[in-house]
Amino acid sequence: MRRADLCARDRWFNLLYANPRARLACAEDLVASMDQARVDASVVFGFAFADAGLCAACNAYVLEAAQQYPGRLLPFLTVNPLAGETAxxxxxxxxxxxxVGIGELMPGGQGFALTDFACLDPLLELAREAGVPLMFHxxxxxxxxxxxxxxxxxQQAFQLAEHAPSNTLVFSHWGGGLPFYELMPEGSAVLANTYYDTAASLFLYDDAIFRHVAAWAASKILWATDYPLIGQARFLRRMQKLGLxxxxxxxxxxxxxxxxxxxxKSQGMEKR
Ligand SMILES: [Zn+2]
Structure with a gap:
């Protein structure tokens, strides 16, 4: 499907990608980038469309690509929680x-709130039982x-973690600042199963954030680029200059x- 068709069909996609200079990438582009940057494996997913049919098309593409590059592309799924049974x-x-995971789901674009627990509960339960992480923008x-x-x-991410303490949750883009609240005693308890990815960090934070957050949450930082927004090789070079x-x-x-x-996965298997 062409960029213009997708822009016409999804308000949020249009906001992000109507500009022809906003980069899009296919599986082959990603694998070429991984080869160049010497990245072994990437978590990969399609855009979190509002329309369930577009999500299904993305998922089919991502799953097929993961079969073509076994072990290198680790596929996540995008679904719209508002689609209920279909999702x-x-x-x-x-x-x-x-x-191997669900996300990155996009509350703003897909029209749900992180605190809309009635809407999210079926997916939270499935993710718990299947032993996969759920990831949110x-x-x-x-x-x-x-x-x-x-x-x-x-704030909303914290409330979701409080609601679903036994889910493994990943909050993208440093959780909007959420790691800071791990320094509160009640925060570290609520956020015990919560992780943060670093997607788009170069556009949002000073690189000092890596060392600071690592001081108390080193096991919870997941390096992510937001490729193709930020090139993997470029971001890796920056990481190597941090002196970590x-x-x-x-x-x-x-x-x-x-x-x-x-x-x-092992937590999910224990529950079965
Ligand atoms: Zn995001």
Missing amino acids: LRQAIDGLEAGA VNEPVGHTYPGKGDQGP ESDLLDRLLGGNALTLLNRA
Whole structure:
């Protein structure tokens, strides 16, 4: 499907990608980028469309690409929680077809709130039982505006973590600042199963954020680029210049993600 068709069919996609300079990438582009940057494996997913049919088309593409590049592309699923039974069915089918997570779901674009628990509960339950993480787009509630910046921030993400303590949750873009609240005693308890990815960090935060958050949440930082928004090789070069200890760098660049995916899986298997 062409960019213009997708822009016509999804308000949020149009906001982000109507500009022809906003980069889109296919599976082959991503694998070429991984080869160039010497990235072994990438978590990969399609755009979180509001329309369930578009989500299904994305998921089919991503799952097929993951089969073509086994072990290198780790497929997540996008569904719209507001689609109810349809979303649940799509998630069940996608997990059976090899997906290892659900997300990145986009509250602003898809029209749900992180605190809409009645809407999210079926997916939360499925993710718990299947032992897969659920990942949500979250923004910082302050600072400059940009296309795709929504109104769901650390407060809503915290409430979701409080509601679903046994789910493994990933909040993108540093959870909009959520890691800071791990320094509150009640925060560290509520956020015990919560992770933060670093997608688009170069556009949002000073690089000092890596060392600071690692001081108290080193096991919860998942290096992510938001490729093709930020090139993997470029971001990796920046990471290598931070002067982080090599074992910490290894955890941020993949060790934490592997632990998370394995841990979620073993918790899911215990429940069966
Ligand atoms: Zn995002």
